[in-house]
Structures are given as structure tokens and as C-alpha cells.
Amino acid sequence: MAGGLVLCGALALCGALALCGALAAEPAPPFRKVDIALDCSYVGEAARGSSSQHPATLVLRDISIRNDGNLGDEAEYKAPQENPDFSSPIVFEASAPSISVPHTESLLHADCGGEEVSCEISPYSFRKAGGRPCRPSWFMATLQLSSGISIALVLRGPHCISQKEEKEHNATLHPKLGIPMSKEGTVLTTVEFQSSSRNTSLRVRLGSSVTLDCHFALAPSSWFFSLEWRRQHRGSGRSLFQYQVGSTSVEAQPKVHVDVVELLTSGDASLSLEEVSVGDEGTYICLLSTSLHQAQHIIQLQVAEPPRVHVIPAVVTFERGVTTTLTCNVAGYYPLDVSVSWTQKTPKGEVEISLSNTRFSSHRQSRDGTYSISSYLSISSATVQAPATYSCHVSHMALAEPISVSARLKAPEQTGSEGLVGTFIATVIFIVVLFIVLGRRAAKPNSEQLLKASE
Structure with missing residues (x-):
């Protein structure tokens, strides 16, 4: 979940007219720098090749956010303690001086919108210093929002130092990671590569067209190398699109398209799929490679046609x-x-x-x-x-x-012999009733004449 650095809807319920008037008199700047704190889990290596989890916090520093009037007063993260011990949460401070972190507004307002954010940080690579194994100085942060957004951040941590350098610079090593930490007890990192997708799952109808979103950005210290889109379904995999920088050709299956110009200029690696069929259903993987890093995004494509x-x-x-x-x-x-x-x-x-x-x-x-x-x-x-x-x-x-x-x-209709029988019966009943009525009328005058004769 996102940290509580922003007061949800602080100005949405602006009931004080004086406050509203003051805000109107002094328009807020269109953008504002904020810190976004996310609760995470650090998944590292334990003994005998097993993995271990440890509480962690990812702080995205100085993120430029559009100021829509709902930002709270407190926008700067402060470390909870200066001297963390082995059981304390690992705090990663991540700055992005050369590239922008995507979907930050969704991360910032996740609590207000009732959206869940999952965050996992893991070692990305290992180096050696002074002839001894060094703890990882590169990390991968993977963020998933319940709305379907996925973000991958490659973080460059402090350089590994030898025991001699540790004494010379009076460096303080993190008790859990064994790498230099700040005076506030945090691990300072920079975002060197980021990739994202707006959709982890898509549902489309037959015959329609769909775009599988995949974007990236990287620091000047590395360069883009290749892109591959793969599809996996029911245990089998297939490459749909392949492009490598410097290659004169693009390998692509029918019905799929990636705009190579947009790929190289704006980092848009999205895959367009035309005339979707049942056979296109499956798991799509956007695999991005740079000179130093590699990241992937997985998108589930499901075909659903109504009856x-x-x-x-x-x-x-x-x-x-x-x-x-x-x-x-x-x-x-x-x-x-x-x-x-x-x-x-x-x-x-x-x-x-x-x-x-x-x-x-x-x-x-x-x-x-x-x-x-x-x-x-x-x-x-x-x-x-x-x-x-x-x-x-x-x-x-x-x-x-x-x-x-x-x-x-x-309702049943009377037809054929049933209708004739019914008509005959009705006629007979009518004639009988008619004779009875006429008989009564004829008998009435006779009775009157007999009465007069007797008098």
C-alpha cells in the first residue's frame, strides 16, 4: 500500500470558504515535488540457496506530480530511525535524476482510490570487491497495482567497497545488506532503467484489434539493445516479434506489429494484434534488453465472445x-x-x-x-x-x-369436430331453453281464463 504522505481528499471537502478563497487568490503551481513511500518485501537469498523475505520500504524521492489541489502538506519522507538493526525494515531511497518513473500519480493516490499496491524488491546482480564476495549493489523493484498496472525499476545501489575502504572512509554498512548506507540508515539508490505496462490482463472479442502496452526508459549510462515479444499457451511458446538494434530486418509473425520508430525514439514497445482469434489467446511476454539490464512484463490475453x-x-x-x-x-x-x-x-x-x-x-x-x-x-x-x-x-x-x-x-383453440360438437350442444341448449320460455308464456293466459270462468 502507498505510504501516508498525502492527505486523501484534503481539499476535496473544502467547506471553509475562507480557505477556498485563499487558494483561489494564490493559484497553486501546476506541478509539485513529493515523496512516495510504498510498503514492500525484500526477497533475498538465504542459506543453501533458499529465499528469505524481509520487510522493506521503497521511497521514490522528488517525484514531480500534477498539483490537482488534493496534495497534503506533508510530502517529504523522513526515515524512522538512524541506526537500523538486523530486524528493522530495509528502507530504499530511489531518486530518478535522468529518467521519469511511470504511473506515479496512480501510486500516489492508490490509498485514496482504494487500490492495492504490491511491491517486491530483490537483488539484481552481484559483484566482488577486494577478492571477497560482495552483497548486491543492484536491485529490481517490481510494483503491481490492482488496476492492472505493472512497473519494473532497476535500482543502482552504493558501490561495493573493500574492508580497507570501509575503514578509510569510516563507512557504515547496512546490517542486512552489507553495503554502505546513509546517515539516516537508508540505502540510497538511483533508477537506471524502468519499464511498465498498463494491462496485466486483457479480455477481447473475436475479430477485434488490441494493443498490448509496454514502455521503457533508461539512463544515459546504458543503451537499448533488443525487444522480443513471446506468446505462451498450454505449455508451448512462440516468438511473435524480434528486433535488435543494428539489425536491418525485423522478425514478425502475421497480424502483429511494433512501431520500431516509436520504439527507438519514445520507448514505446507496445505490440498491436489485429483480427484476434481464439488461437491468439495466451500469455504474452514483453522482453526488453539493454546493455546492462533486462526486464519483462507479462500480459494475459483472454478471448471472450458472447453467445x-x-x-x-x-x-x-x-x-x-x-x-x-x-x-x-x-x-x-x-x-x-x-x-x-x-x-x-x-x-x-x-x-x-x-x-x-x-x-x-x-x-x-x-x-x-x-x-x-x-x-x-x-x-x-x-x-x-x-x-x-x-x-x-x-x-x-x-x-x-x-x-x-x-x-x-x-390458449387452446377449438377447431374441427370439437368446434362442431360445441356448436351443436350450444344450439340444443338454446332450443330447449326457448321451448321452456314459450311454454310458460302459453300456459299463463290459459290459467287466467280458467280463473275467470270459476268466478
Whole structure:
């Protein structure tokens, strides 16, 4: 995580009008020098070739940051102690006088944005001084942000010194690293080479174009030597692009491109990949080499194509005693994992009812590598009341939300002999009712005449 040198949103909640007015009266400079402190782990060598971890802090000194008004008053790092012991965290102070450190604003505001930063520092090379093995004076700092940014910094530490030089210069060696440290108990380093990528993982659709980001910068003491892009997938590797300074040719596979002019002038080593197919999925490695250093960035490229969903037939009219099968065709998706389910809803029902009486076909793969599957739902007029709606729901990683496609079940229609029988019965009932009514009306006058005769 980023150190607490900056007050998150200190001026974002500017409620005091006097303060806001003062800031408006005296505009802040567009850039400001700050220190960025990051909690890290130092991974070194232990006995018998094993590795050991030790708490560490990486301090990026005097980083120029755009002053957006959210920077706190405290922007300078102060070492916690002057005489560290063997158990104290190793503090690496890194200045970058000749090259710029990338994505520093993201590192600075990581705490405010709720972003996680992982930092690991390890020995990069070993030298000898005075005939004895010397502890490493070069280090590699690897930073990973949860947003996908990766940064690699090659740090040049203090020169190794012999025992004689140690006594002559009254140097104080770091108790853990055995190299000269500052009066504040820190290890002073400079950034000699940096490389970065904005994306550690990318997800693209079939047929699209994508750029795999990779940039670098190096100090004047070294020069760029070569660039190679490799792809690894399912245990096999393949070189996609190779370029070496001084070479008259570029080795590149079809569909890939690196702008060599931008590579040499601005340090843009990004790889462009056109018309992405399923076969392009895998792990891409940007391998940068200079006269002194080497660094790499790994980018996971995943192909994700959403499914197309159709339900047939879309409208169903039942005949009594007939079972109808609805088919939900799911096609053109990648990768393989897909979820298909059915529900039923009637006009009187408040919620959809999940159905389990379904069948599935086997997965089918087309030439472009995508998959398809069919799901079947059998419905019978003996057990189902119409009208009703049957929906096929499909979930897939390439979908922001599931797809739902419905079929409508219409109420049974009276046709053929059933319709004639119904009409005949209705006619008979009408005639009987008519005779009864007419009989009652005829009987009423007769009863009145008999009543008068009796009087």
C-alpha cells in the first residue's frame, strides 16, 4: 500500500470558504515535488540457496506530480530511525535524476482510490570487491497495482567497497545488506532503467484489434539493445516479434506489429494484434534488453465472445393431448463454460417458476473455435395451463448480464369436430331453453281464463 504522505481528499471537502478563497487568490503551481513511500518485501537469498523475505520500504524521492489541489502538506519522507538493526525494515531511497518513473500519480493516490499496491524488491546482480564476495549493489523493484498496472525499476545501489575502504572512509554498512548506507540508515539508490505496462490482463472479442502496452526508459549510462515479444499457451511458446538494434530486418509473425520508430525514439514497445482469434489467446511476454539490464512484463490475453440465443418456436398453440418441445439454441460463444436454464410464468403468477424437465445436446465447436449447445423443454397440455410464457436464460462470462429469450404459449383453440360438437350442444341448449320460455308464456293466459270462468 502507498505510504501516508498525502492527505486523501484534503481539499476535496473544502467547506471553509475562507480557505477556498485563499487558494483561489494564490493559484497553486501546476506541478509539485513529493515523496512516495510504498510498503514492500525484500526477497533475498538465504542459506543453501533458499529465499528469505524481509520487510522493506521503497521511497521514490522528488517525484514531480500534477498539483490537482488534493496534495497534503506533508510530502517529504523522513526515515524512522538512524541506526537500523538486523530486524528493522530495509528502507530504499530511489531518486530518478535522468529518467521519469511511470504511473506515479496512480501510486500516489492508490490509498485514496482504494487500490492495492504490491511491491517486491530483490537483488539484481552481484559483484566482488577486494577478492571477497560482495552483497548486491543492484536491485529490481517490481510494483503491481490492482488496476492492472505493472512497473519494473532497476535500482543502482552504493558501490561495493573493500574492508580497507570501509575503514578509510569510516563507512557504515547496512546490517542486512552489507553495503554502505546513509546517515539516516537508508540505502540510497538511483533508477537506471524502468519499464511498465498498463494491462496485466486483457479480455477481447473475436475479430477485434488490441494493443498490448509496454514502455521503457533508461539512463544515459546504458543503451537499448533488443525487444522480443513471446506468446505462451498450454505449455508451448512462440516468438511473435524480434528486433535488435543494428539489425536491418525485423522478425514478425502475421497480424502483429511494433512501431520500431516509436520504439527507438519514445520507448514505446507496445505490440498491436489485429483480427484476434481464439488461437491468439495466451500469455504474452514483453522482453526488453539493454546493455546492462533486462526486464519483462507479462500480459494475459483472454478471448471472450458472447453467445447468440434463439428459442423456437416463438409462439405455441396447444392441441389437447399433444406434447410440444421448445428448443433454445445457444451459439457462437467462447470460452466453453455457459449456463442455460428455463422458467415459466403465467398471467396469474407473480414470480417465474424454475423448470427442471430439460435436456441438453452435447457441445459443438465451429471452425472459428466458438461453441454452441441446444437445450430442450417439453411441455404438455395435460399438465400446463395456457396462456403462459417460457423463458430461456443464458449466462456467460462475456455477458454483462444474462440473456433471456421467451416463447409464448397461447390458449387452446377449438377447431374441427370439437368446434362442431360445441356448436351443436350450444344450439340444443338454446332450443330447449326457448321451448321452456314459450311454454310458460302459453300456459299463463290459459290459467287466467280458467280463473275467470270459476268466478
